Amino acid sequence: MNEQRNHTTPQDKAVTVIGLGPMGRAMTRTLLAAGHPVTVWNRTAGRADGVVAEGATLAATPRAAVEASDLVVLSLTDYRAMYDILDGATASLAGRTLVNLSSDTPDRSREAAAWAAGHGAGFLTGGAMVPAPMVGTEASYVYYSGPDKVMENHRAALTLLGTPKYLGEDPGLAQMMYQAQLAVFLTTLSALMHATAMLGTAGMTAAEALPELLAAADSIGDIMRAGEESPGTALDAGEHPGDLSTVTMMGATSDHIVETSTALGLDLALPLAVQAHYRGAIENGHGGDNWTRIIDSIRGPR
Numbered sequence: 231m232n233e234q235r236n237h238t239t240p241q242d243k244a245v246t247v248i249g250l251g252p253m254g255r256a257m258t259r260t261l262l263a264a265g266h267p268v269t270v271w272n273r274t275a276g277r278a279d280g281v282v283a284e285g286a287t288l289a290a291t292p293r294a295a296v297e298a299s300d301l302v303v304l305s306l307t308d309y310r311a312m313y314d315i316l317d318g319a320t321a322s323l324a325g326r327t328l329v330n331l332s333s334d335t336p337d338r339s340r341e342a343a344a345w346a347a348g349h350g351a352g353f354l355t356g357g358a359m360v361p362a363p364m365v366g367t368e369a370s371y372v373y374y375s376g377p378d379k380v381m382e383n384h385r386a387a388l389t390l391l392g393t394p395k396y397l398g399e400d401p402g403l404a405q406m407m408y409q410a411q412l413a414v415f416l417t418t419l420s421a422l423m424h425a426t427a428m429l430g431t432a433g434m435t436a437a438e439a440l441p442e443l444l445a446a447a448d449s450i451g452d453i454m455r456a457g458e459e460s461p462g463t464a465l466d467a468g469e470h471p472g473d474l475s476t477v478t479m480m481g482a483t484s485d486h487i488v489e490t491s492t493a494l495g496l497d498l499a500l501p502l503a504v505q506a507h508y509r510g511a512i513e514n515g516h517g518g519d520n521w522t523r524i525i526d527s528i529r530g531p532r
């Protein structure tokens with residue numbers, strides 16, 4: 231594809247980063263440190279000051295940013311922002327690769343891949359799984375999906391940001407994985423804040439409460455792995471043996487959390503959602519099953 235382009239060939243290894251929130255800035259720094267020439271563009275130009283001082287080049291327009299590199303990494307709040315930025319630069323997209331590491335829905339990622347293809351550009355969807363300070367460290371990993379060939383062409387530069395976990399050709403899949411991971415993350419964070427607020431009504435500070443609560447959060451992986459070589463095997467087989475804990479027992483506790491939270495005047499959205507999962511399973515006659523049966527309440531009628 232690159233041979234078909236008729237504008238200036240960008241420098242070898244050049245990367246463009248569009249979007250300079252904490253993640254875009256961290257990615258820019260990581261790429262610069264590895265010797266890549268990096269061109270950046272951000273709606274609020276002042277956010278580029280730090281990375282420009284470290285060696286990045288600030289492009290005057292999105293079009294100039296795109297034309298500076300074959301590989302264009304986008305780190306934005308959502309996909310709407312990508313169109314807002316690139317709609318005036320579509321004539322320069324042919325032959326380049328867009329790697330969009332922004333959160334959105336799987337369907338919008340698929341639409342964006344088709345949009346990019348319509349302009350002659352390759353497209354990878356990415357979901358970065360670490361916070362900004364960890365970008366480029368050993369612990370960093372990023373889910374990708376899209377054409378295998380596009381992934382391989384840019385694997386070396388993308389590996390600098392974090393270990394790539396390639397999920398396949400469907401551009402929606404990496405986005406779905408990102409949303410699935412963030413569903414765990416955001417729900418757990420809300421649960422931690424709910425519990426902290428609850429203990430706060432008894433005069434316990436967050437500094438006292440959180441170490442206790444984090445120990446419980448940390449143990450969830452171990453609990454899920456206990457008794458199963460691979461967590462999810464029984465669930466996949468449609469088995470929910472209630473020999474150690476049951477929907478009825480957990481459902482009763484979910485009632486108690488709602489009652490406690492009500493008495494304390496706390497927000498009830500989270501406890502009521504959890505309670506509904508257990509009530510659904512009990513109403514469907516599965517009170518004696520393992521708590522994993524609540525997945526049917528969540529799947530809904532199919």
Ligand code: NDP
Pocket residue numbers: 248249250251252253254272273274277305306307308310311314315331332333334358359360361362
């Ligand atoms: P921010 O949300 O702080 O910044 C987002 C960027 O999007 C900014 O550059 C902002 O420009 C730009 N932007 C938003 N809307 C528009 C628009 N309509 N037109 C032009 N530019 C726009 O970014 P983060 O770095 O925190 O996050 C970026 C992505 O990475 C998100 O999708 C997030 O889910 C994901 N992520 C974030 C992590 C984190 O720890 N922060 C961890 C893992 C993934 P401006 O500066 O002008 O406002």
